Every structure is written in C-alpha cells, then in structure tokens.
Amino acid sequence: AQTVTQSQPEMSVQEAETVTLSCTYDTSENNYYLFWYKQPPSRQMILVIRQEAYKQQNATENRFSVNFQKAAKSFSLKISDSQLGDTAMYFCAFMKMAGANSKLTFGKGITLSVRP
Amino acid sequence: DVKVTQSSRYLVKRTGEKVFLECVQDMDHENMFWYRQDPGLGLRLIYFSYDVKMKEKGDIPEGYSVSREKKERFSLILESASTNQTSMYLCASSPVGPNEAFFGQGTRLTVV
Numbered sequence: 001a002q003t004v005t006q007s008q009p010e011m012s013v014q015e016a017e018t019v020t021l022s023c024t025y026d027t028s029e030n031n032y033y034l035f036w037y038k039q040p041p042s043r044q045m046i047l048v049i050r051q052e053a054y055k056q057q058n059a060t061e062n063r064f065s066v067n068f069q070k071a072a073k074s075f076s077l078k079i080s081d082s083q084l085g086d087t088a089m090y091f092c093a094f095m096k097m098a099g100a101n102s103k104l105t106f107g108k109g110i111t112l113s114v115r116p
Numbered sequence: 117d118v119k120v121t122q123s124s125r126y127l128v129k130r131t132g133e134k135v136f137l138e139c140v141q142d143m144d145h146e147n148m149f150w151y152r153q154d155p156g157l158g159l160r161l162i163y164f165s166y167d168v169k170m171k172e173k174g175d176i177p178e179g180y181s182v183s184r185e186k187k188e189r190f191s192l193i194l195e196s197a198s199t200n201q202t203s204m205y206l207c208a209s210s211p212v213g214p215n216e217a218f219f220g221q222g223t224r225l226t227v228v
Binding site for chain 2 (some may be wrong): 006015032035037038042043044045046047050074091095096097102103104105106107109
C-alpha cells in the first residue's frame with residue numbers, strides 16, 4: 001500500500017515571497033504519478049501540478065514548481081511570488097500508473113496562509 | 117470545462133436516518149470516487165467505481181454503500197447515519213487510467 005506524508009500542518013508566508021511545501025511518500029511501485037492539489041476556502045479542489053515518475057525533469061506551472069527526488073521519495077512544491085489567492089489547503093497525492101482502476105492516495109494536507 | 121456536481125453543499129440529518137449523497141459528472145468519465153475529508157486526516161477514500169454497476173471498497177467503507185446505475189451518477193449511501201459520520205464528503209471523477217481527478221464542491225454533512 002502507498003502512503004503519503006505531509007508532516008507540516010501549517011505554514012505562513014509573506015506576500016511576494018517564496019515558500020516550499022514538503023511531501024514524502026512510500027511505495028514499491030516504479031511507475032506512478034504525483035500531484036499537488038489546492039483547496040481554497042471555497043472548498044473546490046483544483047489540480048496545481050503533476051509529475052510523472054519516469055520523467056527526470058521537474059514539472060513547472062507558472063509560479064508553481066516541484067522538486068521531485070525519486071530515490072528519496074520526496075515531492076515538494078515551491079510557490080514563487082506568493083499571492084493572497086494562494087491561501088488554501090494543499091494536498092500531495094500519489095497515483096499508481098498501472099491499470100484502469102487508478103485512484104489517488106492523499107496526504108493529510110497543509111494549510112498555507114499568505115500574509116499581506 | 118469538466119463539471120462534477122454534488123447535490124447538496126450542506127446537509128443536516130438525524131442519527132439513524134438513511135442518507136443519500138448524489139454526484140453527477142458531465143465528462144463521460146469511467147472512474148468516480150467518494151472521499152471523506154476530516155481535519156488532520158486529509159482525504160480518505162470510501163468507495164470508487166470504474167464502470168456502471170462496478171464498485172470497489174476504499175480505505176474506510178464501513179457504514180457506507182454506493183450505487184452507480186448510470187455512468188454519470190455515483191451515489192453514496194449512509195444506511196443508518198451516525199454522529200461519527202459528520203464530515204465533508206467529496207466526489208471526484210477521472211478518465212480511465214492514471215489521470216487527474218476532478219472534484220465536486222463538497223457536501224458538509226452534519227449528523228445530529
């Protein structure tokens with residue numbers, strides 16, 4: 001079974017600064033996907049970024065980028081130039097690549113507050 | 117845009133009631149999921165379905181059942197609601213294979 005660990009329950013960052021959210025996971029699979037989801041106060045879960053494990057290059061999506069360390073089973077999210085709208089819960093998630101019945105396994109989430 | 121719609125945003129039910137949470141998606145996705153979200157516990161999978169009338173238990177199926185009679189609709193049923201089922205319930209859907217899941221807006225259920 002896969003597990004996803006987000007050890008920091010809360011973080012705070014000043015607007016315009018950079019923040020990194022940590023995530024580690026445990027799996028015996030070699031091929032898989034990793035995701036970061038954002039859940040703002042509106043409760044709508046939104047995909048922030050995804051990473052395929054077979055790709056060595058770290059995924060980037062505008063101000064969001066990841067540091068994927070496959071050997072260490074680490075998948076951190078960096079948010080650059082933080083904005084007030086980044087205030088949300090962030091969930092790290094894992095998905096096996098094999099098979100049709102792919103489902104997400106989530107971490108416990110981290111609450112990020114961006115201070116004006 | 118993909119849309120996953122949950123029938124209620126807030127729901128209050130009494131202990132022992134049978135509760136139905138409905139979810140509809142409009143993107144012809146094969147996979148549908150029900151998650152429960154609790155503070156400090158993240159999202160935990162209750163049940164998922166990969167085809168009409170097909171279902172699999174997730175991590176916490178006890179006290180719940182599901183129904184998927186049509187591809188676009190996935191219902192979560194609390195046979196006899198209890199106060200420990202007070203929680204946020206999130207429905208999601210995804211295409212077949214390892215793909216991004218799309219979520220509904222959540223139903224906050226309170227059992228009194």
